[in-house]
Amino acid sequence: MMRILFTVFASRAHMYNLVSLAWALRSAGHEVRVASQPDMVDTITATGLPAVAVGNPLDMGGSWRGKGTWNQEVLSRGLASPYTEERRRDWGHVLGEFTLACGVRYEFLADQAMTDDLVRFACSWRPDLVVWDALTFAGPIAALASGAAHARLLFGLDYIGRLYDDFVRLRDRQPPERRDDPLADWFTGRLSRIGLDYDPAMAEELITGQWTIDPMPEWMRLPTSRHHVPVRYVPYNGPSSIPAWVHRPPAKPRVCLTLGVSLREQLGRVMVSADELLRALAELDIELIATLDASQLSSAAVPDNVTVVDFVPLNELLPSCSAIIHQAGFGTHSNAVAHGVPSIVIPDPYWDEAECGRLFEKRGAGLCLPPEDFTPQALAAMLCRLLDDPSYRANARELQRELLAAPTPREVVPVLEELTLARRSAG
Template sequence: MRVLMTSLAVEAHFNGAVPLAWALRAAGHEVRVASQPALTGTITRAGLTAVPVGTDHVHHDLVRHLGAELTGFYRDIDFTGERGDDYLSLKGANTLLTATFYAQANNDAMVDELVDYARYWQPDLVIWEPFTFAGAVAARASGAAHARLLWGPDLFLRMRQAFRRHMELLPEELHDDTLEEWLTWTLDRFGCDFDEETVVGQWNIDQMPEGIRLPLGRPTVPMRYVPYNGRSVIPDWLREPPRRPRICLTLGITSRDMAYPNLVSLDELFEAVAELDVEIVATLTEAQRAEVARVPDNTRVTDFVPLHALLPSCSAAVHHGGAGTWSTAAVYGVPQLVIADMWDNVYRARRLADLGAGLFLPPDELTVAGLRDGLEQLLTKPSFHEDAQRLREAMVAEPSPAGVVPALEELTRQQRN
């Protein structure tokens, strides 16, 4: 069958799709990956066929322009529902995300050219990153089956379902769904009607294990997370075992591309680890390195090292809670200390702590002493390692990308008939 995969041009959001794309190709299917031109090199370096569509999105520029005003709004969104799902908050989040993120990341030029390509190439299946609604539009316009490929717990669908439940209790004249309005207008350009499948997909491919995966009542194909970190070379220093406990410190690749401010002071992070009898491997860009007054003697700073190569040698990881970093540490059974305050990163951090596989430190509660104490706990308390191993067992118990291909073939056949 022909499979068209699509993602907005953010490397971290695309990387989670690569192992499944490889598996589909190895099974004999035709696979092409469509995105804005900025992602073309990343796609081809993964050994996949790229289809550049439209113009590059400007969401990064919007974040840079609005700065703390916009990131503050994002931090205030309660994706977990822990503060209670009141209608006005859910409506506000739906409106804000549609205007500043969804419609920006799926700009008209990208949607138009993706639909044109899908109508030309006639894929049997479109697999789309969960914020790349252009994939669902292209599938509807070309008659393809379509599925969302999740890279983390589906908190956005959880919030969407809560919002729709509240809205359905109101008189119809008071219904106000900005995401539906935008997608209705977008679909109408191609002679198609809106339904909720355009938001939620016909089914999900979920890379989170039981205990992390959210039970939201949608058809779901569970799939094992397989780390992919882009083009990778093993450095010489990583060919020998560490002489002391090794700790990975990373802020993730998305922060390199976007203007999200650092959650904590890098100087404070380094002050917390300077006196520990450990080896720190910190992945920092040149710009991030310039923010640091002093790098401790026990710290190696590198621009990039593939996490799937580094983390098996680590005793702990300190990071921001991003999907790729969290999942890679989990799949290798590494205890994690997560400093997170927005998006779905907070949920992952809390669930990690609930499972005993790591610690969650909110940035506004973080101190040098608290960070140092947290790391010492991860390194000295056996329960963290044991629970991290249990999380690893749950991760690797799911079917591999190759193992889910037959299920995708059957679901596509059912939807197409």
Template sequence: MRVLFVSLSEKSHLYCMTPLAWALTVAGHEVRVASSPRLTEAITRTGLTALPVGRDHDIYRDMTAYRDSQDYKTANWSRCEPGQVDWSELRERYELSVPYAFAVYNDSMIDDLAAFAQSWRPDLVVRDPLAYSGAIAARISGAAHARLMWCEDVWGRTRRTFLELMESVPEAERVDPLADWLTSRSEPFGFSCDEEMLHGEATIVSLPGSLQRLPGQSRELAMRHIPYNGDAVVWDWLRESPKRPRVCLSLGSSNTEDYGGDYVSVPDILEALADEDLEVVAALLPAQRERLGEVPANARVVDSVALHTLLPTCSAIIHHGGYGTYATALVNGVPQLILSTSVSDHEMRGESLRDSGAGVYLHHREAGAEEVLGQVRRMIAEPGFTDCAERLRAESAAMPSPHELVPVLERMVANR
């Protein structure tokens, strides 16, 4: 069958898709991966076939200009249940998110993607939950349609809460920015927005069941997270067991590349841990390294290490809350200290991990050097953190692999 993956122009989102795209490829299916042109090189470096569509957008300029937007109330999608939010707050969330995020990511891709879907006729579309352009392509081609999650389904649960709350609002005051936008983009092709377009026929989830707080809005298909971090080398220093507890410090790439900098200080954290009997491995981008001063004697700074090669040797990780880092630590049974903003589902993700006993979640404004030091000491000294992390690792390992999901998707297409 022909399978079209649609990703936002974010490497971390693409990397969550890569193992399933390869599982379908080696099963004999034709696979194409569509995104904005800026992601083309990242796609081709995975070995998959890229489909550049539309033009590049300028959302990153706005992200850098409005760094605090990650902590705006409207950016926190973790609060999505009735009782946590009211109608006016959700309306404002959609009124800001649709034109300034969803539309910016998707609008430039729609026409090219639609034309490709009409000519190539995919049998299955697997899309990022925010790649609504993929939903349009699926409807145009009559393809089966699944979302692949890199997060809790806060988008689907928010939508459900929004519709429930809208029923209590006078009809004259009812607005639906998401449906109105997607309908305006779909009408040229002869249809309008409906809930299946928003949620897909199926939702592929990689979180272990004990960490999921939200019910799915479409049929759920479980798939174990397989870490993919781009270029990977097992360096010689990784082939020997560390002589002291090893702690990884990784703040990812998106905040530095998209928002103009990290939300916590790498030098402050390294200094706070300098006198501990630890080996700290700081996996940093070149731009992050440039901001460093003198590196403490117990720290190793690296910029070319894939986390799935490093984390099996670690006793703990300090990171920014990104899903790729979070899930890679999860499947390796590593306790996590998350220092994050409240954007997207980060708050819910961090609180779920905290409640599982496998880590600690702090908002970045609470993450002073002394607090970080104290939490790292706890995670190293208290075996409960490792025990709980190992339990989550085992739960994740019991989930179906991408290879095992392939026949499920084949049946979904055949049944359609």
């Protein structure tokens, strides 16, 4: 029996990503805890997993907007600013990314208060393994403090690993007087609080874990020489009760529309209302399931073939769907792949969404509509194409087959046991 401590910053999407693996370990007889900021505790306990509250409430997306000064407005924008991989991968770019990360982004997501609490908990609970969300850098610190092995859990393309590799390569090409290294300062400070001296040889594991648990399917993975343990994505969409209509076979092709940030922003920018969008899609001979909240709709009547819902679990909805329109968030596109449903991707700007859209197109399992090209008519035309051409469905089914070939969380448990044991006896 091992003790396994999961840690994740207070984001629902990132928390959902670890649930299936945590339960696999729990049902294999291991002790599991999930540590996050206090505002995630209810979400964790709703999964049946035991929660540990660490640090102060994170209030993602809330607190910075509330404070009003220019400085804080800038901070909130910085936290949300897109990670644009299309930017030049030169020294200025990678240095800027880690300067922002160590000073603002990573530091905000798992701050000193959270790290201190997590270290305290780990030192008393003594986990064998810490599994940390790839943006929750309190994890490796708590592992070092308590002597645990540690693995990072990815939630998308490994841009952090690639950025780190670029950083090291480009830094070492700088003249010594210009080898700026915000990571070294960040780790020096954080390790000094647990009584350890930072050594540059420690950097890689602190950034990418002793190994990486990778739920990305092979075709979405960036090339890497690091040790990745592949695991099948098993959907967890949150507590759900399933409305009866979900199980009724649709009379017309059913299409799911989930509104990402990009789509919402585009609606604002091109002065298209949600009503207009729904009308454009409703003209097609489909049944549209739109996840919108009431505030996004005017009082105008919703067309007959459109069902508006606040929330419906994709895992239960998608088996009856012929297509899904989404923003390429990790949970959403993974659900689409898991059910072999073709996608129209209107990528959000946060992480790897644009690249995911490109990859869906490349595999012929979907189409990508860049937000700047968005109009309701363009979306409707694209949807027709996706529904009329059976190859999209066939290719989406192929992606589903590939996903199902990856080891399940249950099958990964012995691998994690072995790796943990090897690390613990080595170190």
